[in-house]
Amino acid sequence: MKTRQNWSLCITAAVTAGLMAFGLIGSAVAAERVQISGLTWPGYGFWDIAIAKKLAPDLDISYQQIEDPYESFNLMTADKMDVVSSTAEFAPVGVERGMPIKFVAFANLSYGTDKIVGGPDIKVAKDLSGKEVAVLEGGLAQIFVAMWLEQNGVPYDSVKYRNIIADDAFAALVGGGVAASEFWEPYGSNVLKALPGSSVLAQSREPYWLKRAVVADGLYMSDNFLTKRRDTARKTLKAMYDAIAWWKKNPAEGNQIIADSMKMSLDDVELVLGKDGSGVDGGLYVYDFMEAARFCGVVPGDPPFGQKNGQVVDHWNLISDWWVKFGLIKEVKAPETGVECDLHRELYESGYRG
Template sequence: MTKKLLKSASRCIAALALTGAAGPTWAVESVKIAGFTWPGYGFWHIAAEKGLAPDLDIQYQTIEDPYESFNLVAAGQLDVVSSTAEFTPVGVERGLPVKLVAFGNLSYGTDKIVAGPGIETAADLAGKEVAVLEGGLAQIYVAMWLEQNGAAYDSVTYRNIIADDAFAAMIGGGVAASEFWEPYGTNTLKALEGASVLAQSKDPYWLQSGVIADGHYMSDALINDRRDVALLTMKAMYDAIAWWKQNPDEGNRIIAGGMSMSLADVELVIGKNGTGLDGGLYVYDFMEAAQFCGSAPGNPPFDQKNGQINDHWNLVSGWWVKFNLIEAAAPPETGIDCSLHKELYDSGYRG
């Protein structure tokens, strides 16, 4: 044993000598992540700035078009995409090598259907134009709300206008209503006299169903070929969320800087106290996301059920068939991979 220890020590000394006076170095794995400008994805900036993943070089880039991000995954130029959670059935039908690995956060009032003057009911919208992100959650949200309120989902004309452009279209009378996320909804209500909220995502039905949410996607190559890196990446995100919950003031400033947003807009979306209940977006911690994925015991919040991610898949798939975005619904396992959550949970990690 003594001889073995001496040999091991001599090898370490030789290795140190090769590294020079700076001491030993370790290989750092690069992880390329993209998402659009949204505070709910800002935890990647916290993970990088606070050094929560020393074995990773987290490179976050802002790409406003999620379809561009997913195409870059297919081209091998991105590893992770943070985006809304409805894309996976479309990606599966198009053969993209990507999986939804986690629910990230749930809309807790930040999403609203705002109507212009004189529009009070779903029936009032019949034959009129509504601004949405076509092929996105906004379109499903409006369609479901119409049906719940006695109108056909196709009784309106959907116009693919979002954010600032939708705000301008509402103010100018170009559309009768729009689905907005913050701060655009609040700004529209302030600027357009007679505007009103027809629906908002904090209502219990929308919370329980989990329809309006963000997710995190990983490439098949990251999950399968660099699994240790995939696990470290997921852990870094949840460590950043846990850090933010304890340090919301500093965390919000980091997110505002990383996203080039005002601190006020960040606080409007994710709140000021780290609970996720004082803003417009509820952030899932590790255990809640693992429960939603069915990879840990217990139920997620808002009367959701264990493993509800599969129900979410089936719900959005059905709507994409209605909107002719996909031909048929595929099984959830073709686009969802909860094994990373399970592996972290089984290792003892709890976020």
């Protein structure tokens, strides 16, 4: 018996020494770091939920709030950022500039959170001819305004676009410096309260915009992340969809997590995301895994709002056409130069459904 005890102690000591040598005892196995950035925006708060609820325990996810998207993409180009949550129009510009990035997911769709607001003297599109409109040039706001003008028979270049960010655009419209502006929430609602006679000229919940999926957010990954760390890229995408699925079941707690992490009021988060997890009681419709995979065209079925399977191709071409008109890019390139949908296919083929 004594010999057995000694032998057992020897084995235990040997195994323990081996595990310690590999760092498996005394400290947890190091999780793989994933660096993610994006705006201070509730639509990107699902990363905060993934972190708070430990939905990807083998990943060390870090979400950094960076208000200038170009800074995020420059960091990605320098291989100092793996993932960027941003608006869905940048990929053609990134390709034009030789940035090693790919658009990998259609993340959410503006469902009323974006509005074109006119001053007291502006009631219809033609009232803006020859006047100044505040937009973020090179962003979705500019395309939204341009498409709306042409939809209403007014040439997109009949107005002067002033490159002003949202809070400054608020002051410019209230102060009479511009005739109209494109706003996202809470700026749109606030300017309507602050400026008597102002009105909503167009808003993204209208079927025309929902079907075309114009005003939306997307998810970008670096080429290095997609090629050299493919398994981690897949796990990262899954973590986002797991967080979305968790939020749909726990919207109150999820919204509070986002509010705390983003240092926003709960009211502002609920204004954007809604309160019941349905995606249609707020200003932003969040795509789950299957909806995003259908938009990419890698699983059967159609996305919501009358969109079609594989619409990511049409979206790429639509955005690229406008950037050619505005002189931001020289030509419309093939979608595969900037779009990577195979992560969704791989997750689906593994049995994942979100």
